[in-house]
Amino acid sequence: MAVHLGPNQYGKAENRLVTVSRNGSVHTLRDLTVSTSLRGELAATHLTGDNSGVVPTDTQKNTVYAFAKEAPVGEIEEFALRLGRHFVGSFEQITGARVLIEEHGWGRIAANDHSFLRGSDEKRTTAVTVENEQAWVVSGLRDLVLLKTTGSEFHGYPRDRYTTLPETDNRILATAVSAQWRFASLDVDWAKSFAEAREAMLAAFAETHSLSLQQTLYAMGEAVLETLDVEEIRLVMPNRHHIPVDLTPFGLENRNEIFVATAEPYGLIEGTVRRAKSPVR
Numbered sequence: 470m471a472v473h474l475g476p477n478q479y480g481k482a483e484n485r486l487v488t489v490s491r492n493g494s495v496h497t498l499r500d501l502t503v504s505t506s507l508r509g510e511l512a513a514t515h516l517t518g519d520n521s522g523v524v525p526t527d528t529q530k531n532t533v534y535a536f537a538k539e540a541p542v543g544e545i546e547e548f549a550l551r552l553g554r555h556f557v558g559s560f561e562q563i564t565g566a567r568v569l570i571e572e573h574g575w576g577r578i579a580a581n582d583h584s585f586l587r588g589s590d591e592k593r594t595t596a597v598t599v600e601n602e603q604a605w606v607v608s609g610l611r612d613l614v615l616l617k618t619t620g621s622e623f624h625g626y627p628r629d630r631y632t633t634l635p636e637t638d639n640r641i642l643a644t645a646v647s648a649q650w651r652f653a654s655l656d657v658d659w660a661k662s663f664a665e666a667r668e669a670m671l672a673a674f675a676e677t678h679s680l681s682l683q684q685t686l687y688a689m690g691e692a693v694l695e696t697l698d699v700e701e702i703r704l705v706m707p708n709r710h711h712i713p714v715d716l717t718p719f720g721l722e723n724r725n726e727i728f729v730a731t732a733e734p735y736g737l738i739e740g741t742v743r744r745a746k747s748p749v750r
Contacts, residue, residue: 474512474515474516476508477508477511477515478506478507478508478565478567479506479507479508479511479523479526480504480505480506480507480526480529480567481504481505481526481527481529481530481533482504482506483502483503483504484502484503484504484505484530484533484534485501485502486499486500486501486502486503486533486534486537486542487499487500487501488501488537488542490541494582494583495582495583496582496583498575498585499542499572500572500573500574500575501542501545501548501570501571501572501573502570502571502573503533503548503549503552503568503569503570504568504569504570505529505532505533505552505556505566505567505568505569506566506567507524507529507556507560507563507565507566508563508564508565508566508567509522509560509562509563509564509565510522510562510564511523511562522560522562524556524560524563529556532552532555532556533552536548536551536552536555544659544660545570545572545593545594545595545659546595546597546606546608546657546659547659548570549568549569549570549595549596549597549606550568550597550599550604550606550655552566552568552597553566553567553568553597553598553599553604554566554599554604556599557599557600557601564600564601565598565599565600565601566598566599567596567597567598567599568595568596568597568599569594569595569596569597570594570595570597571592571593571594571611572592572593572594573587573592574587574588574589574591574592574593575587575588576588589612589614590612590614591610591611591612591613591614592610592611592612593608593609593610593663594608594609594610594611594649595607595608595609596609596649604655605651605652606651606652606655606657607649607650607651607652608649608650608652608659608662608663608666609647609648609649609650610646610647610648610663610667611647612645612646612647613645613646613647613648613667613670614643614644614645614646614709615643615644615645615646615671615674616641616642616643616644616709617641617642617643617674617675617679618641619639620642620677620678620679621639621640621641621642621678621679621685622637622638622639622640622678622679622680623636623637623640623680623681624636624637624638624680625680639725640711641711641728642679642682642685642708643708643709643710643711643730644682644706644707644708644709644738645706645707645709646670646674646689646704646705646706647704647705647706648666648670648689648690648693648702648703648704648705649702649703650666650693650697650699650701650702650703651699651700651701651702652697652698652699652700653698653699653700654698657698662697665696665697666693666696666697666699666702669689669692669693669695669696669697670689670692670693672692673685673688673689673691673692674688674689677689682706682708682736682738683738683740685706686704686706686738686740687740687742689704690702690704690740690741690742691742693742694742694743694744700743700744701741701742701743701744702741702742702743703739703740703741704739704740704741704742705737705738705739706737706738706739707735707736707737707738708735708736708737708738709730709731709735710730710731710735710736711728711729711730711731712728712729712731713725713727713728714727714728714729
């Protein structure tokens, strides 16, 4: 049986990078998780154990920290591009690099110059791919937890003998949004575009009278495409169910006020919204 090596890559995953910038008594904190992976002419290490072309994963890790020291991290897209271009440009055998970064948000405690509070699990993300002279940037966020207490319905679905879900014209709609959007070019104000994309999704979630979470997903994606010069956006939105509690055993009436929030199982809604002429990748 003929056997051959297929596509492969390797790297250093989840390097935790925390930087503190001290401007007098005022400190600025950045908290990142950086993953790097490289690909190229690496068959020898797989087939014979020849490591002459392998840039050690430890070297990749050290590069992340050194780059953070040598110049300000800046926007995560810029930092990822610098790293990816370094690996591809510095090693002849490396033809491609992928850099993934998650930024963990911290807020300042009151007016204190050097104390911070981790506000939520929401993370800003980027995925940068450098291939020879080209580069592609996908930005996004994860774990943006949203909830609305009205303005959401779910009814009109097919029923069979296994269907027990009651229809509703007024329910809690809650989700934890993960979204990734692909830019048409690299001439982008990364911070401004992220803020605008996030605000567009928030407004669409709040203002759309939802007949299904799928409808809300599409409205949020459409809002981002109307706001930014991006080719497409992919959204993953679990339905965090809030089920009204039956209070009749206690002689009480639940007027859509008391709910139990369930962790699992949950509905998982996924979709991509793209421009009509956007190439499928």
